[in-house]
Amino acid sequence: MRRLMVTGGAGFIGSNFVRYMLEKYPDDFIVVYDKLTYAGRLENLQDVAERFGDRYAFVRGDICDAERVEATLRRFDVDTIVNFAAETHVDRSLMEPGSFIQTDVYGTYVLLEATKKLGLERYHQVSTDEVYGQVLEGRSVESDPLQPRSPYSASKAGGDLMVLAYHESWGLPVTISRGSNNVGPYQYPEKVVPLFATNAIDDLPLPLYGDGMQKRDYQYVLDHCEGIDVVLHRGEIGEIYNIGTGSELTNLEMTRIVLRTLGKPESLIKHVEDRPGHDRRYALDVSKLKALGWESRHTCEEAIEKTVRWYAENEWWWRPIKSGDLYREYYRQQYGKRLAE
Ligand code: NAD
Ligand code: TYD
Secondary structure, X not given: OOEEEEEOOOOHHHHHHHHHHHHHOOOOEEEEEEOOOOOOOHHHHHHHHHHOHHHEEEEEOOOOOXXXXXXXXXXXXXXXXXXXXXXXXXXXXXXXXXXXXXXXXXXXXXXXXXXXXXXXXXXXXXXXXXXXXXXXXXXXXXXXXXXXXXXXXXXXXXXXXXXXXXXXXXXXXXXXXXXXOEEOOOOXXXXXXHHHHHHHHXXXXXXXXXXXXXXXXXEEHHHHXXXXXXXXXXXXXOOEEEEOOOOOEEHHHHHHHHHHHHOOOHHHEEEEOOOOOXXXXXXXXXXXXXXXXXXXXXXXXXXXXXXXXXXXXXXHHHXXXXXXXXXXXXXXXXXXXXXXX
């Protein structure tokens, strides 16, 4: 029985994790603590609030706000923090890195301080394969050096190093998981799979960066959530665990799966100017987590197909986002010139 504070729980992976945990552990209590940035949405948790009312609470707050973090931990008698809160989109980190450093590095520090002050039982940091940097050959293992190459991945690496520093310096009971690219329900349509699926549904072009030969390990979000659950229950304190399928697709292969699932033509693919500093490949060795009994349940292809079907069946969720001023302005900045060329 646990009392968790899930920071960033109104975002994509966080909301899937909260639903998964409340379903699986009938005695757990979860308070979601989330700033509700453009990526955090209460709609993602609508059914959770209805189904698990007495075991679930929501607090709007910034992880950089130490007073509010501490007050929330005390009010709900929390014993475990699982930190998903972050600025997460590489392209946005290239437009405006400041908020990434603020939330992903400073915010992590605030949560660690609170963990130390209140003597919590566990702090889990949700991190990413991107902290290893691009891996042209072989697979990243947890002891590899960190060589992040974008403001996003550099900020996440800073967060990871701070978590490890608090473990070394004060014995904080921490764990870290590093996940590969997630796909699934409620992912904001700036990330490639939901962007391409929703564009294709509307017969709009799919802006594929560069040659489309970059490789990513696309995992289903609930496989990732299950991995985090295994780390929380069976992981060793002070340890890092990679989570992914252990295989990969090129972006062009991923795009073809999206189009095939929707029955749309490949003529929608438009090669556009590449992302600056675009990492060519990420690849994880996931044997350390497998040794704890975890197994990925979907291949990259199955994960993408299932995700695309969800977007086709849940226009209520993404249409209001894509037609909003905020999104349209982002799309114009990010793709206007690229698609016009
Ligand atoms: P997301 O962008 O969908 O959600 C992020 C959430 O954090 C939002 O609800 C947002 O409101 C909240 N948030 C942002 N800044 C905050 C702040 N200062 N205080 C409180 N809340 C704040 O992100 P996601 O894709 O669900 O990713 C969740 C975590 O998993 C991140 O830490 C990310 O680095 C990591 N991760 C993501 C992927 C992926 O493929 N999406 C892969 C591996 C790891
Ligand atoms: P993304 O979903 O942004 O995740 P990440 O950069 O964190 O891996 O992008 C996944 C891959 O898709 C990445 O190689 C960049 C590429 N991509 C495009 O080709 N076009 C796009 O419009 C976007 C958003 C991404």
